[in-house]
Amino acid sequence: MNEISTLPRLASSTGGLPSAVGWAQLLMADRLKKGDAAIDATAGNGHDTLFLSRLVGDSGYIWAFDLQEAAVAETKRRLSEAGISMVHVIHAGHETMRDHLPAGWHGKINAIMFNLGYLPGSDKTVITQTTTTLQALAVALEMLAPSGLLTVAVYPGHEGGSDEQRAITEWASALSSRAFEVQIFRPINRQANPPECWVVWKRG
Secondary structure (H helix, E strand, O other): OOOOOOOOOOOOOOOOOOOOHHHHHHHHHHOOOOEEEEEEEEOOOOOOHHHHHHHHHHOOEEEEEOOOOOHHHHHHHHHHHOOOOOOOEEEEHHHHHHHHHHHHHHHOOEEEEEEEEEEEOOOOOOOOOOOOOOHHHHHHHHHHEEEEEEEEOOOOOOOOOHHHHHHHHHHHHHOOOOEEEEEEEOOOOOOOOOOOOEEEEEEE
């Protein structure tokens, strides 16, 4: 048997199953197409923003939100280096996305990604807040088009993350099964609190 020299595209760093973000990207890549509209609700260092922009192409529409100036600057830098100029990078909390999207786009967004927690490489005490996260998730469902997809990478392992995870579990569990389908991807044989990927599909 020939030795596999490269990891699968969405494998973890050890060659195992995808991470929470990997699952989210796998699902988005399967659903999004050129010309679609998407939101990166937590721009961070711009990785998901760049990923989404490549999926929808120059004919698509992307809005990216972050409350931290450093995240906005890094996202803009990453996009600029990739030669991408069609993304609206907005220095604001994700709970305000309704205010920043033109009214004509409300209820017409094909995909929205959340990657919670703290900004990698920065102050780990600055984290997403449960209250505004829940507000943003509620708005996100309004922004989604029928058959639109929402993914949420949740990190219960850091301080404050477990509270956010519990709140998201309650929120997701209460969603109407007639209007939404909800699934969760997470390791079940690890003692620590591993990251989770929540997925919400808005029924067509």
